[in-house]
Amino acid sequence: xxxxxxxxxxxxxxxxxxxxxxxxxxxxxxxxxxxxxxxxxxxxxxxxxxxxxxxxxxxxxxxxxxxxxxxxxxxxxxxxxxxxxxxxxxxxxxxxxxxxxxxxxxxxxxxxxxxxxxxxxxxxxxxxxxxxxxxxxxxxxxxxxxxxxxxxxxxxxxxxxxxxxxxxxxxxxxxxxxxxxxxxxxxxxxxxxxxxxxxxxxxxxxxxxxxxxxxxxxxxxxxxxxxxxxxxxxxxxxxxxxxxxxxxxxxxxxxxxxxxxxxxxxxxxxxxxxxxxxxxxxxxxxxxxxxxxxxxxxxxxxxxxxxxxxxxxxxxxxxxxxxxxxxxxxxxxxxxxxxxxxxxxxxxxxxxxxxxxxxxxxxxxxxxxxxxxxxxxxxxxxxxxxxxxxxxxxxxxxxxxxxxxxxxxxxxxxxxxxxxxxxxxx
Ligand SMILES: Cc1ncc(COP(=O)(O)O)c(C=O)c1O
Numbered sequence: 001x002x003x004x005x006x007x008x009x010x011x012x013x014x015x016x017x018x019x020x021x022x023x024x025x026x027x028x029x030x031x032x033x034x035x036x037x038x039x040x041x042x043x044x045x046x047x048x049x050x051x052x053x054x055x056x057x058x059x060x061x062x063x064x065x066x067x068x069x070x071x072x073x074x075x076x077x078x079x080x081x082x083x084x085x086x087x088x089x090x091x092x093x094x095x096x097x098x099x100x101x102x103x104x105x106x107x108x109x110x111x112x113x114x115x116x117x118x119x120x121x122x123x124x125x126x127x128x129x130x131x132x133x134x135x136x137x138x139x140x141x142x143x144x145x146x147x148x149x150x151x152x153x154x155x156x157x158x159x160x161x162x163x164x165x166x167x168x169x170x171x172x173x174x175x176x177x178x179x180x181x182x183x184x185x186x187x188x189x190x191x192x193x194x195x196x197x198x199x200x201x202x203x204x205x206x207x208x209x210x211x212x213x214x215x216x217x218x219x220x221x222x223x224x225x226x227x228x229x230x231x232x233x234x235x236x237x238x239x240x241x242x243x244x245x246x247x248x249x250x251x252x253x254x255x256x257x258x259x260x261x262x263x264x265x266x267x268x269x270x271x272x273x274x275x276x277x278x279x280x281x282x283x284x285x286x287x288x289x290x291x292x293x294x295x296x297x298x299x300x301x302x303x304x305x306x307x308x309x310x311x312x313x314x315x316x317x318x319x320x321x322x323x324x325x326x327x328x329x330x331x332x333x334x335x336x337x338x339x340x341x342x343x344x345x346x347x348x349x350x351x352x353x354x355x356x357x358x359x360x361x362x363x364x365x366x367x368x369x370x371x372x373x374x375x376x377x378x379x380x381x382x383x384x385x386x387x388x389x390x391x392x393x394x395x396x397x398x399x400x401x402x403x404x405x406x407x408x409x410x411x412x413x414x415x416x417x418x419x420x421x422x423x424x425x426x
Contacts (some may be wrong), residue, residue: 008376033346036406038383041350042212042327042366046373047242048415055244060274079273086273089280092287096218097233099226101257104279105245105264105271109211109236110140113181115249116234117148119142119263120205120256122176129170129178131157133251135357136184138209142244150176158188158356160324164197171201180208180230184355184364186316186323188213188222195229205256207232213325214248215240215368218286219294222325232256238383240326240368241295242415243282244275260343288421289414293372296414297326300367303377304328307384313391316358329355330363332391339363341390345402374412379405 046052054060064079069087074080090102106112121128128145131137132154145152153170154179156163159161160182167178178198182189198206208225214235216222225233232251237243249260284294293342305322306328309315315322316329324327332338335351342349352364382405389398 002045004147007232026153036346036410038347038402038406038409039369040365040367041097041348042364042368043236043239043323043350044366045215045238045240045242045369047244047278047282048236048285048413049330050415051243051278051285054278054281055274057274057277059277060272062273064273064276079159082277086276086280089277089283092280093218093248093250096283096287096290097226097250098224099233099252101254103249103257103260103264104246104276105268106234106249107211107268107270107272107275108247109234109239110244110247111211111268112211112234112236112247112249113138113141113179114144114401115127115260115264115267116207116209117144117150117177117179118205118267119231119259119261120177121145121148121150126176127151127153127170127174129153129155129167129175131155131162132180134354134356136182138181138183138211141179141181145179157182157189160185161190162194164193167194168197171198171204175201175204177205178298180206180225182209183212184352185212186325186327186329188324189225191223191225191228191230198229205232206230207234209234211236212239212327215286215290216297216325219290219292219297221291221298223425226252232260237279237282239366240294240390241282242286242293242368242372244278246272246279248279251364267367281335283291285418286417287414292417292421293414296376297368297371298324299377300371300375300380301326302367304367304382304384307381308387311384311388313384313388316355326368328363328365328367329358330365331358332363333361335361335363338387338391341393341398342387345386345390345398346406347386347390347402351389357361370409372414373410374414 062078063076066073069083090104093102128150130141133139135157142152155166180189208230210217235251237246251257301323305315305328314331339349339351350364353361386401
């Protein structure tokens, strides 16, 4: 029989007959820790209990193809009775993104990326441009471009500004698609500068993948790429946007929407209907609190940066306000060892190698999850103090402070403040 360990230190899985029972027992036991952990992984976030509940419904195992809810087209009937709820969710995304066309069928950011590349990349052999991974572009984009039979030109990008001379050179040789895929960045991608240059190349499409920053875009603290000249946008729904593991494509152009739909038809069949319903709930909720939350993300990211610097950490960007996104990059002597110690306190940090301009292993923190759970600037300062205690090996004091902080964060999640926000609007 497998030993059930404390939630903080799960046992290695065994292969005995009780494994099924063990899966349920251990997941249940660890769930309590997960719910109170302070998660600083910038690619992750929690969603509201109302949205989360959708994942455990029957709809997670149903197909739903009849997006237009056309009578006589219910070959798969499982989703029929709630199809209009997903429609309402798509309408909410449409209002949030100020985009008429919303495709909620991608099952993740990478799935949306594949659809965008396949739909907008042009004829096989065409040249597609994206941001060099060494400069913060997504690791998979170049390889996917090649798999789809295109040629790839990576372009450098520094502090959110793509190298326009490199881009112009590529555009002069003929490019079908510019795919802006900034992943690791403390700066916002300057889409306007790219679009202005591309004005001279009307046959080239501009697509922006804002998987990391969608919540900041839809919350209005980052400019909407569609307002800056991008023809389409794709994203994950689970990094700064507090939704499920799912994806999204939006555009204001009917022809672009049709191309995306055509590609999506063969790339996604099951769109994980339970997750699409969770995304719909998340979008409808976000309409009431999104701008407040998004502003708090930026405030908290800067507050955590400054507080960590006060405790002697080497935080990237001290000279320019640290960050314009949810990401906070921290260099320290033993990033993995301190990460282990913090994990035992229920605080989870993300270790990355070779972030742009920062060789070696360091922390790439994100404040979206604690922020959506209600963390304040004071909480960020207290969090920095706990992180410093863990670095300095002061475990018993750190444990007490961490559990007090874990209890405090999560008391007033943004999605529970609807009435309060409505009152402030009166
Ligand atoms: C720009 C970009 N595109 C795509 C992805 C992949 O998203 P997902 O993990 O949801 O598939 C990421 C993930 O970080 C990303 O930053």
